[in-house]
Amino acid sequence: MNIHFIAIGGSAMHNLAIALHNKGYRVTGSDDVIYEPSKSRLEAKGLLPDELGWFPDKINKNLDAIVLGMHAKLDNPELLKAQELDLKIYSYPEFLYEQSKHKTRVVIGGSHGKTTITAMILHVMHYHDRAVDYMIGAQLDGFDVMVKLTDENDFIVLEGDEYLSSPIDRRPKFHLYKPNIALLSGIAWDHINVFPTYENYVEQFSVFIDSIVNGGSITYNEEDVEVVRVVEASENPIRKIPYNTPQYSVEGGQTLLETPEGDLPIEIFGKHNLNNLAGAKWICQHMGIDEDDFYEAISTFKGASKRLEKIAENETSVAYKDFAHAPSKVKATTNAVKAQYPNRRLIACLELHTYSSLNAEFLKAYKGSLNAADVAVVFYSPQAVDIKKLEPVTQEQIANAFQRDDIIIYTNPEDFKAFLFAQNLNNTVLLLMSSGDYGGLDFDDLKSLVK
Known part of the structure; x- marks a missing residue:
């Protein structure tokens, strides 16, 4: 073709x-x-x-x-x-469906966690030499490409994004995949430039559930109230399978997952990631991986690119970068890092970069999201606000939104960089959360801070 x-x-x-x-x-x-x-x-x-x-x-x-x-x-x-x-003009998701309409389509949806859950599933399949087609929004260790399409593989695993399909097709991408096996991890309002009300945003997930083929299944996070409401309201004749966060403990900076065979040391950490793991386990079982084989494989999973990615570490300091930008993701990531390193100072830096995060009304949703941090820093570029043709956002609005009297706010990239390099990171965790790059910050330079 x-x-x-x-x-x-x-x-x-x-x-x-x-x-x-x-x-x-x-x-x-x-x-x-x-x-x-x-x-x-x-x-x-x-x-x-x-x-x-x-x-x-x-x-x-x-x-x-x-x-x-x-x-x-x-x-x-x-x-x-x-x-x-x-x-014939296809959107990206339309063409993926055309390539996979005779396969078993596994679609991972949700406002947060979908990249990590998809990555976990693919890691387990790769570990056990199970060949599948896939599409994921992050680079993974052991995978040369982020999209793989074949004629012979029976399964395709798709990260189900709720953003629009193309300029001439305004449907969310995950409405077009028609899954046989689906997962819904969570619902938290995002993309307000496209979905201006919370109700309109939530409606997209109802449509997603109703798009699952007859006889298919939805595996869903029963700890998310909105997810439960949307799933239970659907009259689609599908199997509904809830999951929740498994029992785990943290000892000396090591997360131990409780399994039938005893405590299992794992590379990832944080309640949200353990919740993601539970969803991935169900999907892998639907795909023919038994529980013991799942645990064996997942113990070696280190995460997807930019998802709590460790960029530097020594005996007393560690630095992470994370794609978190929506309020629920920022809170979950900050809390996870503090829980993993309770005796270390946590410097949490957030860049407000997306349309939603730079919207003065939406900013209120960030209340309390950085409370777990010992030092909370917010960076945003007034130039980015201008480029996106949004109403100006003031430092006072940001301070009021986060509800922290001691929050530090930067609008100049050089000032923010100077702040970082002036820090003594002894007994400290540095967490950088953004879907951007803080106005041109070279993350490799930060490695010199953690020697």
Whole structure:
């Protein structure tokens, strides 16, 4: 097949392009900006466009399909040409469904935890040499690509994102996968630029549950009140399987998971991650992995990229970076780190970077989210607010939102960096939470702080 990608440089898009190239398809693409690591990875496969920009002459009747990314606009010249020629145009999730409609589709949904749960499942499958197709939103140890598509594998494991599918398809991605086996980890309002009310956001998860095929199953976190309400309200004739956080303990900085065979040392930590583990165990059992084999494999799981990722450590200090940015994720991550290192000072740094987190009304949801930290720091860029065309956010609004009199707020990247490098990290944990980079912070530089 001949497939052309409009906006090939996106994180999800370039991974799908590489997966199809690896499958033997002829792949072309365009984009007006391509950042690393997408650029190098596309170049290595011979898929990097010769020049940046949009070129309608690339669009012709010889193409079997167009895959349209969210980065493209409605007036994109290549999109307009494809519509004029009446070519088949897929969104990213639509094309994934087309590639997997004859497989058993396992879809992991939820406002938080879905990347980690998907990563756990894939780690267990890889550990036991069980070949599956997959799509995940983070790089994993032992995996060369973030999307794998074959003709022969029976299962495909998909991270079910609730964000929109494409500029011409405003449905959330996870509405399009039609899972046979699904999981719902939690519901906490996010993406307010797309879902302006909490009720509208929650409704998307109801639609997700109703999209599960007849006779399928939903494994759900019974500790989340909203998840329980939405699952129990669904009249879809599917099996409903609850899970909750397993018993565990922390001894000397080591998390021990209680199992039928005794306490099992594991690499990950935090109540939220143990809850994720319980969901992953159920899904793996649905996929044919027995409990003992799951425990053997999961004991070696170190986490997904940017999810409580350890970036430096010595005998008295440790530094982590985490993708947490929504209020529930920030609170869970901060609490987990403090519980793991109760006798160390915790410096928790949060960058407000997303549309939601930079919205003055949404900011109120961060109340108490950094309370577990001994030192709480918030960084945001007024320039990012301008770029996103949002109402200005003041330092006073941020301080009021977090409800901490001692909160430290930075708006200048150099000032924030100077603060970090002035810290004595002896007997300290440094936690950096962001979906951005604090205005250009090189995380490798921080390793010099923890020698």
